[in-house]
Amino acid sequence: xxxxxxxxxxxxxxxxxxxxxxxxxxxxxxxxxxxxxxxxxxxxxxxxxxxxxxxxxxxxxxxxxxxxxxxxxxxxxxxxxxxxxxxxxxxxxxxxxxxxxxxxxxxxxxxxxxxxxxxxxxxxxxxxxxxxxxxxxxxxxxxxxxxxxxxxxxxxxxxxxxxxxxxxx
Amino acid sequence: xxxxxxxxxxxxxxxxxxxxxxxxxxxxxxxxxxxxxxxxxxxxxxxxxxxxxxxxxxxxxxxxxxxxxxxxxxxxxxxxxxxxxxxxxxxxxxxxxxxxxxxxxxxxxxxxxxxxxxxxxxxxxxxxxxxxxxxxxxxxxxxxxxxxxxxxxxxxxxxxxxxxxxxxx
DNA sequence: ATAGATATGATATATTATATCATATATTAT
DNA sequence: ATAATATATGATATAATATATCATATCTAT
Numbered sequence: 001x002x003x004x005x006x007x008x009x010x011x012x013x014x015x016x017x018x019x020x021x022x023x024x025x026x027x028x029x030x031x032x033x034x035x036x037x038x039x040x041x042x043x044x045x046x047x048x049x050x051x052x053x054x055x056x057x058x059x060x061x062x063x064x065x066x067x068x069x070x071x072x073x074x075x076x077x078x079x080x081x082x083x084x085x086x087x088x089x090x091x092x093x094x095x096x097x098x099x100x101x102x103x104x105x106x107x108x109x110x111x112x113x114x115x116x117x118x119x120x121x122x123x124x125x126x127x128x129x130x131x132x133x134x135x136x137x138x139x140x141x142x143x144x145x146x147x148x149x150x151x152x153x154x155x156x157x158x159x160x161x162x163x164x165x166x167x168x169x
Numbered sequence: 170x171x172x173x174x175x176x177x178x179x180x181x182x183x184x185x186x187x188x189x190x191x192x193x194x195x196x197x198x199x200x201x202x203x204x205x206x207x208x209x210x211x212x213x214x215x216x217x218x219x220x221x222x223x224x225x226x227x228x229x230x231x232x233x234x235x236x237x238x239x240x241x242x243x244x245x246x247x248x249x250x251x252x253x254x255x256x257x258x259x260x261x262x263x264x265x266x267x268x269x270x271x272x273x274x275x276x277x278x279x280x281x282x283x284x285x286x287x288x289x290x291x292x293x294x295x296x297x298x299x300x301x302x303x304x305x306x307x308x309x310x311x312x313x314x315x316x317x318x319x320x321x322x323x324x325x326x327x328x329x330x331x332x333x334x335x336x337x338x
Numbered sequence: 339a340t341a342g343a344t345a346t347g348a349t350a351t352a353t354t355a356t357a358t359c360a361t362a363t364a365t366t367a368t
Numbered sequence: 369a370t371a372a373t374a375t376a377t378g379a380t381a382t383a384a385t386a387t388a389t390c391a392t393a394t395c396t397a398t
Binding site for chain 2: 006007008093094111113115116122124126128129131132133135136137139140141142143144145146147148149150151152153154155156159
Binding site for chain 4: 342345346350351353357359360
């Protein structure tokens with residue numbers, strides 16, 4: 001049973017739909033946990049949702065549409081910490097950058113494919129990978145808690161080799 | 170065909186053997202590429218070899234046994250960049266730290282198991298993981314170049330659950 | 339309305355990493 | 369051996385990323 005959404009968002013997809021859906025999910029996630037979806041958190045998430053590409057904290061700061069005073073870095077980091085804590089964004093460790101989550105649900109075995117040219121990131125489920133990690137961990141007597149799986153390379157758009165057209169039911 | 174060395178070095182293993190062997194391999198690797206194994210590079214590698222645990226660049230700097238003036242950060246980073254470039258050390262992205270390599274040979278599918286308590290790191294081959302990544306990449310039309318696979322959790326010593334004694338031939 | 343909890347504002351500073359240019363050292367060709 | 373070339377280091381400065389702290393504001397439940 002393959003996932004129907006393509007790993008890398010199509011060049012011409014309706015991105016507003018992504019944004020709206022994500023903001024709605026965020027709203028719901030906060031409500032669900034009785035957490036506040038404040039203006040700051042909203043603003044930071046919205047900035048991260050502008051593209052399927054990770055932004056550094058200071059990049060977010062620069063793009064922040066501040067009404068009064070320019071916000072301090074801490075303000076951004078606080079929002080990022082919060083959003084990450086409830087699974088709405090991911091930190092891409094290999095880039096010190098933050099990415100809006102595009103896969104509601106569990107993120108235990110999530111794999112990130114990061115294009116080194118256009119910086120787009122695909123967020124994949126990696127079930128097989130998870131199995132492999134669990135096997136390795138078991139063999140080592142290791143108890144896994146969190147994991148970072150980030151693959152850097154070239155996305156279909158940037159290699160000129162588009163992804164095979166699978167699952168055309 | 171399982172690897173005979175345990176994933177996490179045993180509490181009582183003869184560590185001097187590790188160090189000596191690694192320094193010898195480093196020497197050979199440099200010779201092989203006509204690169205210079207200078208005092209700085211030697212010193213940085215040696216510090217990283219003091220334990221199977223990653224050190225931050227500034228941690229290395231602090232422990233650096235400087236004869237004259239305290240070296241500048243750049244000096245450490247230069248050595249680290251060099252050592253990493255020829256595969257003698259690894260960068261642990263999730264910790265901004267550097268680890269002496271304990272597995273001569275290819276590092277394409279290397280998996281790091283990082284203990285969040287004692288900070289020991291096991292460096293594993295992850296063949297199955299590599300296959301999983303390649304599959305995911307192919308399905309996505311992604312061309313993988315480099316990858317970061319880091320699992321954080323508790324090592325056998327720290328869970329109290331020692332690794333099963335496998336391959337006792 | 340008040341008390342308690344949580345988020346923000348403001349300031350300062352810690353941590354990690356790189357840029358630059360002059361000097362020194364090693365390697366190669368002569 | 370010596371000069372020419374390449375490579376590494378020394379020294380200084382600064383960039384980029386992230387956290388600590390404490391006062392104030394805002395929300396939530398009673």
